[in-house]
Amino acid sequence: MKTIQTDVLVIGTGFGAAAPALRLAQAGAKVVMIEKGPRVQTADFRQTSDPKYVLKYLKGTPGDNLKLTYAEALGGGSGFYEMISLRAPSLAFEQLDDDGRLLWPADVDRRSLDPYYDLAERMLHVSQIPVEEIPKTGLVFAHLMRNLGYSVDRCRYAVRGCQGSGFCVTGCVYGAKQSLFLNYLPQAVSAGAEIETDLEALAIEPLPARWRVGAPLRDVPYRYRVTARRRTGERELVAFVARVVILGGATVGTAKLLLASRPYLPKLSEHVGRHIAYNGSVKVAALLPDGVPDADMFTGRTHPGMVSYQFLGSHGITVHAVKAMPLMLVSAAHLRLRDEPQAAFWGAPNVELMKQLRHRMIILDAFGLTPPGAALQVRAGDARVALPITAQLRVYHAETKRILESILVRNGCRLVETDFLDKTFMPRQGIQFSTAHQVGSCRMADAKEHGVVDASGAVFDYPGLYVSDGSAIPSSLAVNTSLTILANAERIAAGLIERYRLPLPGGSQAQAA
Amino acid sequence: MQDHISRRLALKHFGLIAAGLAAACTPARVLVNAYPQTFDDDPELVDRVLRAFVTTVIPGAAADDPDLVRALTDPDYPFAQFAAFFAADLTRRGERRFGEPAFEQLTPDQRAAVIRDGLEADATTRKMYNGAVTLAQVAFYAGIYDAQRGCALIGFEGGYHWHPLSEITYPDPALFLAAALTPDGNAA
Structure with a gap:
């Protein structure tokens, strides 16, 4: 099995993955991104109603009372979403669970995210x-x-330059929609990141390693091995060893990967796969x-x-x-x-x-x-989602x-x-709900008894393993989720740069701050 | 002549159902009865019956449209393997109810009655008829076999038809707009 060493392995290329990949590459880290779906660019899109084309990229997770839709392709959902980019209202960050506890970590709210919303909006040219x-x-x-x-x-x-064709959800053939393969991803590549598509992460294993708390990235040993399988050709296995692993495969993908890795990560929170919110x-x-x-x-x-x-x-x-x-x-x-x-x-x-x-x-x-009441169930690799009414x-x-x-x-x-x-x-x-706004299967929380990752995106009890995608978002937002996922990923990226004492990349979190 | 699809083979086929749209129309369990061999041997017969079916489900659809029943027999969709059985079932129900051995020879009202019969039958049959109706509608209204064709009946032009802004919006938007709660579109 081929083994690739990297400072940072980012799993996924969507809204939760692109920002950390770009910022860490800009800061000088060696970054590799792997994407389960195929490589796509504007030229690959078609204005068609052919289900075979649509189903090539858009996938579903069926379930009881709730159906989830998501994209598998370079850029994740950014190629196929309706490009709505709204900030979550303050009210979203003030939601409480049944015990009266804030769903969001204490120091993450609209005000703390606003600088990162600004940054994300600039990157995607968001405007009214x-x-x-x-x-x-x-x-x-x-x-x-x-x-x-x-x-x-x-x-x-x-x-930028919308042509109003009405085919946003099959991919913008004009390149007007600001999908991530037009901005974050090519910039990440320019900064040295590598992107491999058609490569599915199968499991994460911790490596025996010792490091000094607070050590800069260059002094952190390789801490995780991620096994992946190519989805084309001979479907060979590839191993990545990384000092830092960032999960950005979205609500379904990240939870599935962590659940599949539980035998190697026994201290994972019991909340993996639970508390999925869906914007009702x-x-x-x-x-x-x-x-x-x-x-x-x-x-x-x-x-x-x-x-x-x-x-x-x-x-x-x-x-x-x-x-x-x-x-x-x-x-x-x-x-x-x-x-x-x-x-x-x-x-x-x-x-x-x-x-x-x-x-x-x-x-x-x-x-x-709506409360984060849905849960993912994975059997033999197939996921279902259950939502009690x-x-x-x-x-x-x-x-x-x-x-x-x-x-x-x-x-x-x-x-x-x-x-x-x-x-x-x-x-x-x-009552049936369907959505492409699912978040929260690995939610942020102030403590492990309430969630999977802390406010910095770090997986509880697994240093160097992070979640930066929608699965970390702990609540429904009442608006489309993409901009909040991206802003939160920018915030997590800024924290990683600070944590690993990387040089500040120009125009990123320095501007956000 | 009768051809028997074994229950085991039928269930094996059903087990191959893909998820999503492509999976539509295929009941998980069907009592696959014997049906006349001629429906397997004569694709034109199946085509005639299915055309009569689709033009009953979608009155106004052109019976000679080459793509009219394509989705029901498209091997990329699981329904194709049941198309002959379905055509035979329509025929059998039509004959039983109206004494006419050719479904396509029934009047539109009679054909509609046959389809209603299938939609109100046992759960498995209901599933097959529901699937056939909906797959036919999806294929027709969406124009799935020709990206640029769309569906003239409902004014859907399909892809690659550019419209100037003057056709997308109204020239006097202020006449429509309500008061805004935010300065920039983002709620506080």
């Missing part, structure tokens, strides 16, 4: 959508909210009444430009309009008009409904501060749905039933 670029669906959503005296804000995006997404659809201008489900950026914080303080939710391409919509839900005797999810009534999809249908989606969740779901439906009904909209489907296209029974 100009008024004159708001897609029709976003404007119609704003119109509905204004009719009821509610507020709506223009959203923020990581994009609740969706409601309706047809617009006469007199309201046309929306457009298919043109303009995929996220239609507007977010409402109207119910954030009162109900812990943000409200968005949603655009969905037919592939995503029809494979996700059966649609039929509510209170319509002839309604069916197929046949002439369905066709008539589908004809109104582009211009007359509006879909609202709420993201909420508690009384509290039932109330949240019912109340959130009531708010969304009320917005639509009071505007004269006709509600559309959306029966969400399982992977065999059968309607799912009961």
Whole structure:
């Protein structure tokens, strides 16, 4: 088996991995990144609805009452997300668990993250959508909210020169979306980092080693061996030995890797794989009444430009309009008009409904501060996620749905039933959540009895092993998670540079500070 | 002539289901009854039945569209291995209910009744019919076999159709906008 030595091994190339890789490489450390998915660039993307293309990059973790979606490719989800880049509201950092304990470590909050949000926003060229670029669906959503005296804000995006093609989620063929392979990753390579794709980490083993607490990186011995397998060719095994290992494979990937490594890491916290938060997404659809201008489900950026914080303080939710391409919509839900005797999810009534999809249908989606109540279960390498539907969740779901439906009904909209489907296209029974905003399977906490890593991202009881991705984020955020994951990863990277006495790279945490 | 798919073989096939969309339409357990050999021997028969099925599920879809039933017989999707069985089941149900041995010869209302029959049958059959309906809809509305074609019936243009900003938004956005709570889009 080939063995590669490196100062720092970063597992993953997404939002949680890219920042530490770049900053540590800039500071002079030898950095190797490994990515399970394939190498992609703008030229690889297609504006297509071919499921074979989509499923090449987008993967799912099924489960009980919750389904998770994530990307496996260079840059992680950054190639396929809707490029929404919002800071988590202060309220998100103030959430308590059932025992009244803060979910977030005491010294991590919005204020402490703001300098790193600044840094991440500069790197991704995040800006508020100009008024004159708001897609029709976003404007119609704003119109509905204004009719009821509610507020709506223009959203923020990581994009330069958006062409409004509506195919954000299949990858931006124009290179306008600021995916990580356009910024962090090439900069990391320029600073000396190496990136290997199609390489899956299988297990982490600690090596026998002694070091002086607080020693600079160059004096720290190799402390971990990571075994990986190539996913192409002969599928050979490769070993990496590293002084520092940073896990950035996201909520599912990092938890799976740590669970697979538990035989070698017996002191791992019992919380690995637990406390997954998921932004409790609740969706409601309706047809617009006469007199309201046309929306457009298919043109303009995929996220239609507007977010409402109207119910954030009162109900812990943000409200968005949603655009969905037919592939995503029809494979996700059966649609039929509510209170319509002839309604069916197929046949002439369905066709008539589908004809109104582009211009007359509006879909609202709420993201909420739902508790981190889901857990990952891994058997024979296959992961499932389980979410118990508690009384509290039932109330949240019912109340959130009531708010969304009320917005639509009071505007004269006709509600559309959306029966969400399982992977065999059968309607799912009961309350079901699906999300790409999963965080928290290896959450940060002030002590090992509450989490997996400390506020610096260090895995409890395993010096030199860190988690910097979404799995460390301990709560729902009520907004899209990517910018917070990236900002937190920048914060962890700054801590690593300080901890290992590396020289400050120009333009990174020095600016953030 | 009758051809028997063994229960063991059927279950083995079901066990090969991939996750995600590609996995759709395949029930975990199906009582695979014997069905006429002709459905295995005559792909044109299967094509005719499936076309009649899809145009019943999606009235307005062109019956001569070369891609109309492709997803149901696409070997990349697990449903393909049950396409002949499904076509035979539609035919059997149609004949039993209306005495017409060719499903495609039934009236649209009769075909719809047959499909409803399948959707309301036992759990396994229901799963197969649900899967077939939804896979047909996904393939048709999304235009999965031609990136640029989309679906004219619902105004979906597919990919690679550039729109000027004037078509994406309205010229007077201020008429729509509500009061904002934040100076920059980020909640405090």
